[in-house]
Amino acid sequence: MAVETKFVVVRKGEEKMTFANKKEADAYDKMLDMADAFTDWLLQSELEIDETLAENIALRLAEQKDTVQHILRTSKLPEEESIQEPVAETSEPAEIADEAATGKKVRAVKAA
Numbered sequence: 001m002a003v004e005t006k007f008v009v010v011r012k013g014e015e016k017m018t019f020a021n022k023k024e025a026d027a028y029d030k031m032l033d034m035a036d037a038f039t040d041w042l043l044q045s046e047l048e049i050d051e052t053l054a055e056n057i058a059l060r061l062a063e064q065k066d067t068v069q070h071i072l073r074t075s076k077l078p079e080e081e082s083i084q085e086p087v088a089e090t091s092e093p094a095e096i097a098d099e100a101a102t103g104k105k106v107r108a109v110k111a112a
Helices: 022-044 051-063 065-074 094-102
Strands: 007-011 014-019
Touching: 007 022, 014 022, 022 051, 051 065
Parallel strands: none
Antiparallel strands: 007 014
């Protein structure tokens, strides 16, 4: 019998996502904290915005924090290839996902 450790991110009593390692679970939890802060900020603004829309916008801002930071620093969109896509959970190893995205085969090599 195998023993597996899983890290589950729980918000308001609801399981949001399960991860195989603590680092990924902590990063996702931090992103959700950021989204909560953005939601509160949007709802406190003078904009007439409903809570669902505020949550959706906040989650997008949190998921794309690097892009948002770039825009705030430079007042420009980042280059096309450096724009982050939303984090999607995949069961494929990184090499397979990279190969599918670029069409190129990727090999792992040992560093000297």
